[in-house]
Amino acid sequence: MCQLLGMNCNVPTDICFSFEGFCERGGTTDEHKDGWGIAFFEDNGCRSFLDPNPSVESSVSTLIRNYPIKSRNVISHIRKATYGEVKLENTHPFTRELWGRYWVFAHNGDLHDFQPDFSGAYEPVGGTDSERAFCLILERLKRDFRKMPPSELLGASLQQIAEDIAKFGIFNFMLSNGECLFVFCTTKLSYIVRQHPFSTASLKDKDVTIDFREHAAPGDRVAVIATEPLTVDETWIDVPQKKLLIFQDGELMV
Amino acid sequence: MCQLLGMNCNVPTDICFSFEGFCERGGTTDEHKDGWGIAFFEDNGCRSFLDPNPSVESSVSTLIRNYPIKSRNVISHIRKATYGEVKLENTHPFTRELWGRYWVFAHNGDLHDFQPDFSGAYEPVGGTDSERAFCLILERLKRDFRKMPPSELLGASLQQIAEDIAKFGIFNFMLSNGECLFVFCTTKLSYIVRQHPFSTASLKDKDVTIDFREHAAPGDRVAVIATEPLTVDETWIDVPQKKLLIFQDGELMV
Numbered sequence: 001m002c003q004l005l006g007m008n009c010n011v012p013t014d015i016c017f018s019f020e021g022f023c024e025r026g027g028t029t030d031e032h033k034d035g036w037g038i039a040f041f042e043d044n045g046c047r048s049f050l051d052p053n054p055s056v057e058s059s060v061s062t063l064i065r066n067y068p069i070k071s072r073n074v075i076s077h078i079r080k081a082t083y084g085e086v087k088l089e090n091t092h093p094f095t096r097e098l099w100g101r102y103w104v105f106a107h108n109g110d111l112h113d114f115q116p117d118f119s120g121a122y123e124p125v126g127g128t129d130s131e132r133a134f135c136l137i138l139e140r141l142k143r144d145f146r147k148m149p150p151s152e153l154l155g156a157s158l159q160q161i162a163e164d165i166a167k168f169g170i171f172n173f174m175l176s177n178g179e180c181l182f183v184f185c186t187t188k189l190s191y192i193v194r195q196h197p198f199s200t201a202s203l204k205d206k207d208v209t210i211d212f213r214e215h216a217a218p219g220d221r222v223a224v225i226a227t228e229p230l231t232v233d234e235t236w237i238d239v240p241q242k243k244l245l246i247f248q249d250g251e252l253m254v
Numbered sequence: 255m256c257q258l259l260g261m262n263c264n265v266p267t268d269i270c271f272s273f274e275g276f277c278e279r280g281g282t283t284d285e286h287k288d289g290w291g292i293a294f295f296e297d298n299g300c301r302s303f304l305d306p307n308p309s310v311e312s313s314v315s316t317l318i319r320n321y322p323i324k325s326r327n328v329i330s331h332i333r334k335a336t337y338g339e340v341k342l343e344n345t346h347p348f349t350r351e352l353w354g355r356y357w358v359f360a361h362n363g364d365l366h367d368f369q370p371d372f373s374g375a376y377e378p379v380g381g382t383d384s385e386r387a388f389c390l391i392l393e394r395l396k397r398d399f400r401k402m403p404p405s406e407l408l409g410a411s412l413q414q415i416a417e418d419i420a421k422f423g424i425f426n427f428m429l430s431n432g433e434c435l436f437v438f439c440t441t442k443l444s445y446i447v448r449q450h451p452f453s454t455a456s457l458k459d460k461d462v463t464i465d466f467r468e469h470a471a472p473g474d475r476v477a478v479i480a481t482e483p484l485t486v487d488e489t490w491i492d493v494p495q496k497k498l499l500i501f502q503d504g505e506l507m508v
Binding site for chain 1: 296297298299300301302303304305306313314317320321341342343344345349350351353354355356374375376377378379380396400
């Protein structure tokens, strides 16, 4: 299984603190050494940094730890290969364009005998069950809507597609279009919303403590979602099973 | 106008030497300071490093100069904004998927009154004439072929599409699907094919000399294409105008 990390905020925020702990899971505090990646939205633009090498040994992860890219939506993934070889084309997060926006997707879990027929709108490049799931999600959204629908309609459609795919196995995923972060869980994901009054937090995977009062303004709000809680002294909430969550502007939408 | 750099090889090769000189054009030896990017294919996978900051000041370009990613197809671009703001979504190269492969595109030039109607297969995310051209190229290829056709058919189709778009203005571009590098020129592009017997070369934009005999094996073959020659002591060939060139395995296909 893999490790997922997502962030959704109301103002562009860097993910350096969370990423510092998270990338230890790519070879130090956990065994997920089959590559890693991170995608940052900046307005409608999106840039990914992908590396088929373990995150703890990666020059690219050193860059990300030290280069504070400010973003309102981030998705990161550390891979433990199940389906698909360890190579770049199988490294999450995956990116495609739909309705003139980039969409980014990362998955934790295994989908068994999951070989959908694709219409040709989106086709997987690599050999993972995950990229097949992503292509199917986008194909169905494109079939159902000609343009970006309101969030509620989009959420209802995604809920149905996610349930359909989850019949094939473990399907924890994060998906973003740069505006919302969509989170779906069949086994394990937790989240926390940090907002005023801010406090301190200590990483679980590394001896690092941060005082958010020195970094955040009173109106800032940041949701962080991860496979396992990243800090030891905050209360993380379990993502409910098989219920799509939508984070927007750093808060959980009903 | 922008600066383009492309590389196509028969074995995975790092682009560090060429990139070292090229990225000086993003603020030192030339005025193209409106962001830059580079995309590397590794098998069918593709990773891009995009930065809306000038390449000479960029942490990301420091990484690329020092981190030898070996690739058979590379496209890089330094931007001088004409159409579209200086922001990530307008930073080349652009990437999309077609027929289960990634395609990467970068453009130098200006297309005037170029506002094609898109069918919905591909839509631009940013505001550049360049991304519109890329989306139109892919839309027409997808309309004409259900699967990847043989190179000659693909080349003939691309030649026609490129000529159609070039009616709107200056259209120098590089396009790759990870196998071939397609090059089209209406004003200025040069190339060189390096192969046995290898020799030395000195950069034009920086005081650096390399002895390829220390880096290349006898069977290696590398084509490098750039807006302006990158070295002072090699013979670069002008790309002919309005004739699509296809580079594969480091050589120019007839």
